[in-house]
Amino acid sequence: MTPDTADSIAFQPAQRVRAIGVSEILRITDHANALKRAGRPVIVLGAGEPDFDTPQNVREAAVRAIERGDTRYTVLDGSPAMKAAVQLKFKRDNALDFALDEISVSAGAKQVIFNALMASLNPGDEVILPAPYWTSYADIVQICGGVPVSVACAEANGFRLDAAQLEAAITPRTRWLFVNSPSNPSGAAYSAAQLKPLCEVLLRHPQVWVLADDIYEHILYDGLAFATPVAVEPRLRERTLTINGVSKAYAMTGWRVGYGAGPRALIAAMAVVQSQTTSCPSSISQAAAIEALTGPQGIVAERCADFQARRDFVVAALNRAPGLHCRVPEGAFYTFASCAGVLGKRTRGGTLLQSDSDFCRYLLQDFEVAVVPGSVFGLAPYFRISYATSMSQLEEACQRIIAACDALE
Known part of the structure; x- marks a missing residue:
């Protein structure tokens, strides 16, 4: 088979999917989970999935x-x-x-x-x-x-x-x-x-x-x-x-x-x-x-109360981090915080943070917390945290995020 022949039979995706990739949220989550499997203590706050079990009934x-x-x-x-x-x-x-x-x-x-x-x-x-x-x-x-x-x-x-x-x-x-x-x-x-x-x-x-x-x-x-x-x-x-x-x-x-x-x-x-x-x-x-x-609907309200407690904790923690600002969301299980205040700063390694994607990459690489940049959702410079995880994980993740902001020059 000649190179020209190989090129002619190479797969060509349909036009409708050429400009579209796998969900960026899933890509970030998969990368973070790969780091975890490699032994790094990454906390993944990317996926929008409740950590509760499906109700017994x-x-x-x-x-x-x-x-x-x-x-x-x-x-x-x-x-x-x-x-x-x-x-x-x-x-x-x-x-x-x-x-x-x-x-x-x-x-x-x-x-x-x-x-x-x-x-x-x-x-x-x-x-x-x-x-x-x-x-x-x-x-x-x-x-x-x-x-x-x-x-x-x-x-x-x-x-x-x-x-x-x-x-x-x-x-x-x-x-x-x-x-x-x-x-x-x-x-x-x-x-x-x-x-x-x-x-x-x-x-x-x-x-x-x-x-x-x-x-x-x-x-x-x-x-x-x-x-x-x-x-x-x-x-x-x-x-x-x-x-x-x-x-x-x-x-x-x-x-x-x-x-x-x-x-x-x-x-x-x-x-x-x-x-x-x-x-x-x-x-x-x-x-x-x-x-x-x-069936019985009581468990829905119980779990919503748990989510609200997590929301309150995460919002308060993010608002203590230098350069970050987070409004109080009315629902769902996400915070969408501004990172505009950290852009233009440098990491201790000398990397200039120019975008929300840079900031999220810094959090993952240097402080082992995976979050999703706001640009993925059509609005920058923000980042999304899913707090559908345990309070102990959220406490550790927020400590790392605050430390990451403190470390910027």
Whole structure:
């Protein structure tokens, strides 16, 4: 085989994925875990995964499903029992009524998002992403042929999008607005009063649909009431997809069950996409998710209280570190702290810190703490910490971060 022949048969990725890599969050986490396996005492604060176990009653429901032989394919986009559990959840928690054919169940909330965009976007359609945003949003939009439109949301406004920004971002090509509350990565949450002006803008632009990612709904602090767009403005119902899942509130990340509710035509189109990808979600995982959604809910509030204690500790610690500043997030299990005050300084090794990525690299290499730079989420110079880990780990990590800032020249 000649070199020319070898070049001609080399793999060429499709255009839709050439500019997209594996999630930067996963890449950072994998690198940090590799360092741990090599014997270094790295503390990984990158992954958005609760450290709690799946509740006992949920695990037992899965075992019962296996024992009675519920191990076959289910209905394409969720079993009737699973959809009924989702229906109950929306009515109980959000005062929203959805028919079973207005509900879709997939292998995680991420697949619900993918199905919706694959089913609705044409090449060049725009999707407004308030930044900072979960990094996968932009990549999924691009894979599905759309154009992500990032709108920077100032820390002074709580990292929330305001009505004027939304109005300015909408064009004739705008197809979707994403609203993630509480937010990954900032922990920012919208109250009903804060959502209302955004809804009023959307009412003036009937071509714009709303994707409400409510996956952190039950991780909300300080007595704040949860709000979701279609509950705030029912007139948006026929162009809103409300997404949720069991991964975060019920510590079921590996079970891979997410769900969405919206207009029948969209749900039907999403089913077409799912039919040609994963088919149905796991039957065992659906049995577990049914128990999570319909069983006792007390453990959710208990764990939320634990998360709030961790939040309070991490925010206070970061605000003691020279050059760092961290606002108090309203929900989720992340802090999104500014590192602007350390940029322009040098490490003891002489490295100049010019960006949030430089600072995060310094923390990992010199102080063995893995965090994610804000630039990954579309807004710099910040960094995200996931405090979904033990308090002892958080205490040690924060000590190292403070020491890292103290060591800068």
